[in-house]
Amino acid sequence: MLYRLIIACMTVFALGYLALTAQIVLDPWSETEAFTSRTMPYIYGTLLTACLLALLFRSFAVAKPASADKQGLSSLALLLMALVGFVVLLPLVGLWLGLSVLLGTSILVLGERRWWAITAVSLTVPLIGWMAIEWGLGITIPL
Amino acid sequence: MFEGILTGIETALTLQNLGWVVVGCFAGTIIGMIPGLGPISAIALMIPVSYSLDPAGGLIMMAGVYYGAVFGGSTSAILVNAPGVASTVATSFDGYPMARAGKAGKALAIAAYSSFAGGTLSALVLLIFASSIAFVALEIQSTEYAALLLLAMSSVVVFAKAGERLPSAITLLLGLIIGTVGTDQLGGVQRFTFSRLDLADGIHFVLLAMATFALAEAFRLVLLGRPQATQAVGFRDLIVTKSETKRLSKVVARSSILGFLIGVLPGAGATLASFFAYDLEKRIGDGTREAGVAAPEAANNAACTGSFVPLLSLGIPGSGTTAILLGVMLAYGLQPGPLLITEQPAVFWGVITSMYIGNFVLLALNLPLIPLLARLINVPHGMLIPLVIGFSMIGVFLTTFSVFDLGLMIGIALAATLLRWHGFPLAPLLLGYILSGLFEENLRRTWLLSAGQFDYILNRPVAVVILLACVFIWITPLLTKRQR
Numbered sequence: 001m002l003y004r005l006i007i008a009c010m011t012v013f014a015l016g017y018l019a020l021t022a023q024i025v026l027d028p029w030s031e032t033e034a035f036t037s038r039t040m041p042y043i044y045g046t047l048l049t050a051c052l053l054a055l056l057f058r059s060f061a062v063a064k065p066a067s068a069d070k071q072g073l074s075s076l077a078l079l080l081m082a083l084v085g086f087v088v089l090l091p092l093v094g095l096w097l098g099l100s101v102l103l104g105t106s107i108l109v110l111g112e113r114r115w116w117a118i119t120a121v122s123l124t125v126p127l128i129g130w131m132a133i134e135w136g137l138g139i140t141i142p143l
Numbered sequence: 144m145f146e147g148i149l150t151g152i153e154t155a156l157t158l159q160n161l162g163w164v165v166v167g168c169f170a171g172t173i174i175g176m177i178p179g180l181g182p183i184s185a186i187a188l189m190i191p192v193s194y195s196l197d198p199a200g201g202l203i204m205m206a207g208v209y210y211g212a213v214f215g216g217s218t219s220a221i222l223v224n225a226p227g228v229a230s231t232v233a234t235s236f237d238g239y240p241m242a243r244a245g246k247a248g249k250a251l252a253i254a255a256y257s258s259f260a261g262g263t264l265s266a267l268v269l270l271i272f273a274s275s276i277a278f279v280a281l282e283i284q285s286t287e288y289a290a291l292l293l294l295a296m297s298s299v300v301v302f303a304k305a306g307e308r309l310p311s312a313i314t315l316l317l318g319l320i321i322g323t324v325g326t327d328q329l330g331g332v333q334r335f336t337f338s339r340l341d342l343a344d345g346i347h348f349v350l351l352a353m354a355t356f357a358l359a360e361a362f363r364l365v366l367l368g369r370p371q372a373t374q375a376v377g378f379r380d381l382i383v384t385k386s387e388t389k390r391l392s393k394v395v396a397r398s399s400i401l402g403f404l405i406g407v408l409p410g411a412g413a414t415l416a417s418f419f420a421y422d423l424e425k426r427i428g429d430g431t432r433e434a435g436v437a438a439p440e441a442a443n444n445a446a447c448t449g450s451f452v453p454l455l456s457l458g459i460p461g462s463g464t465t466a467i468l469l470g471v472m473l474a475y476g477l478q479p480g481p482l483l484i485t486e487q488p489a490v491f492w493g494v495i496t497s498m499y500i501g502n503f504v505l506l507a508l509n510l511p512l513i514p515l516l517a518r519l520i521n522v523p524h525g526m527l528i529p530l531v532i533g534f535s536m537i538g539v540f541l542t543t544f545s546v547f548d549l550g551l552m553i554g555i556a557l558a559a560t561l562l563r564w565h566g567f568p569l570a571p572l573l574l575g576y577i578l579s580g581l582f583e584e585n586l587r588r589t590w591l592l593s594a595g596q597f598d599y600i601l602n603r604p605v606a607v608v609i610l611l612a613c614v615f616i617w618i619t620p621l622l623t624k625r626q627r
Contacts, residue, residue: 024334034595037327054309072368087553090546102533107525112526117526137188
């Protein structure tokens, strides 16, 4: 069921891509040309739609994917929340502090409970990163 | 020429220049391991150091940085499925599964030996045929490129595993579509950017590679919770047996030649070389994972050497990396081109000879590090997955400095995890993305040159042969199926 839903979503994506291709604003002098900035997107979008429709009709015969347990799904959901939190936090606290929080929470989400291990990794890695990149290579990070 | 080679050996073997090769290879390897900092960044970062050296020393060091960065990229591709450089994507196809199966040391050792052999063989070819090859490469123009790229894409679909052809075609097309985002290089028109400045330059390669390989793999591991292989890596794992050597030497030889020839073509480079070599090996080779690591590694290193041919002989940079090297040469007051051989023989032959020495130094430097690096796989998933995620985030942020790109990477990674979970191969997606811009550019140039006339292609025999090969690989499976 999910497989067919994925293909259906991709078909909608392909059709949307074709619709957006039609809206690409061309330069006045290239509008009359046969090969424009729209040509390749039209070809790719059409081919993708055709391939997806072909797969949609074949999808009943596809082997079932490996099953994911409830714990895996909830861990992934929490991990995604930690990642979204990192993206939100980044402009506010900067890369290295944000990274430290991200590492700490994701280690916690994945089942580690030894506080010293969590602290050591979430502090050491950003520190090494800062030393190697900003101090060692002299790259200035804007955030 | 022999006098030139002797001059080169004399220049490259001075204690000072040998020292710079070591520095270049070491710095390149370390920088190359960090996703987002590939050969281009590595060379750019070492420019200030090179200016304090004489031209020969500076260029010799830069060549070492180039090799080192490509090899460093292979290490992260094999160990954590994070190919930070496009040319190491093909290495991760078989290298990462080997690492997951407890053979990380072996995979890294094969990568190191194959890189060495590929680099050495191509350095010898470069030494002998440098100037003559460059002029032949110039004959390959837009039409031939477009045909070559079509052949590359066709082979990815046609030679996919049974039942995976349609999913491969779909992910290849998705990659081609992602490649159309941003400013159209020839038309100057914004496409699919939704008026966002972050998308004006398109979606960055590092973002897509990290999302579809490193992050998607981390998500998949969390979702499915696969058991972890333990590695007990010692120096014994670095030894390649006699039978393996015999088997892999053929793989390395053909991949090196292929890689060198593709590397010589301006614009093609190590990425295309590694994909072609991997593909060729899967078709005509024994199909083992060891060969799947050796082929792209030999090819990408050979292509790196090959890319120096148009740069040194004609002054034409074939890739972004060699373009920066051209800038370094110009800053030294050197004018690359046919006159470089006669006016600056020490520099020309010194750089070429140092490539051979550089490959040896790279092998000697990296072999002792392999047991240490391979132990990274033994880190428990609860620690390794957050590290891979952190590694990916730093890599993408260092490349684009954009928070929007981080969000985009998470979205693409989630979609990639779903696709991979349901049996869609992701390698064609990355290949499609890499080839998208090149394919469109060359196809459009061909159209402009031909003025829409088909006769134009018929008058280009190399393009006709490549297109016929393309038709042949599409027809062969159909005929074989019919015969059965």
